[in-house]
Amino acid sequence: MQIFTHTLNNYQLDKVTKLLEQYKVSNPGNKNLLYFYKVGKKTVSIFKTYKMMIQGPDADQYGKSLIDGANVQEIKKLSSNYIGCDEVGVGDYFGGLITCAVYLEKSNENTLRAIGVRDSKDLTDIQMIMMFPKLIKLVKYACLVYSPEKYNELIGKFKNTHAIKTCMHDKTIKQLVKKENLSGDVSVVMDQYASRETYYSYFKKLNIDNPYPITRFETKAENKYLAVAAASIIARVAFLKQIEDLSKQAHTRLLLGSSNPKIIGQAKQIYLNGGRPLLNKFVKIDFATTKKVV
DSSP, X not given: OOEEEEEOOHHHHHHHHHHTGGGBOOOOSOTTEEEEEEETTEEEEXXXXXXXXXXXXXXXXXXXXXXXXXXXXXXXXXOSSEEEEEEEOTTOSBSOEEEEEEEEOGGGHHHHHHTTOOOGGGSOHHHHHHHHHHHHHHSEEEEEEEOHHHHHHHHHHHOOHHHHHHHHHHHHHHHHHHHTTOOTTXXXXXXXXXXXXXXXXXXXXXXXXXXXXXXXXXXXXXXXXXXXXXHHHHHHHHHHHHHHHHHHHHTSOOOSSSOOTHHHHHHHHHHHHHHHHHHTTTBOTTSTHHHHHO
16 A cells, blocks of 8 residues: 655645545544545545645555645636735834735726835835825725834744744735725735745744635736735835834934944944843844844
8 A cells, every 4th residue: 555645834735625625524533633535545634733644556646646736826817906915124124024915996096006106116215105195095904013022022933034924914914804894805916025835834833724815926016016016105104103213212313224334333322221122122133233233
């Protein structure tokens, strides 16, 4: 009897269970099983650890075909109204991390273009701040703002910025869908920072079940989708507000980014005033810059 084993990620688990739905049978009594299937003379066991074990004739060949089928990325047509997602703060030493999800109705696209909504990299901070009051009246949105302290807590736990972003995006999308009572199958476009497979694999690391499905991962999505561009602008303005608040606490205008040499001097002054506990309230501790500060 052949045996095939493979540990599934969240995305593969979702796809494999759909592919095997018609073959599902009752659990034979193993408390460690999530799902159990009978496919002809083969059995497919999926355990709580997400390990899949196939037993029976041609198990190896069948297992590989299942994985290939699970890895096929569906190219779904976007609904006319859709959600766009982006994040801000990843490359800044000062400040935390902010994600934003924007629900854009097609009827408002021309109006967004008219007020200047486009890739935020083509806009100045002043332009985005001035645009913000008009923009938030034209879209439905949700923002999740994590302080440096919260970011540092999570990076200490998960050791991965992408995992934190993934968790935040999922929370933000679900918050928007719930707040605005949106359809459960509304399309979502994500500015891609990881492959589809890697994105879904983070949920297992985060112990998050039932992540909101992403319709489309796109690199440079701000250039292609107005909802993503709008999300980036709203998140940027929220981040600037956070930096302004932190600057008041630090009694100096904190600098953006991470490459300006003056940033080290600002951070050193904070460190001298309160040591690492105070620094933790202002910066992303995992940055290499911290080694030059403490």
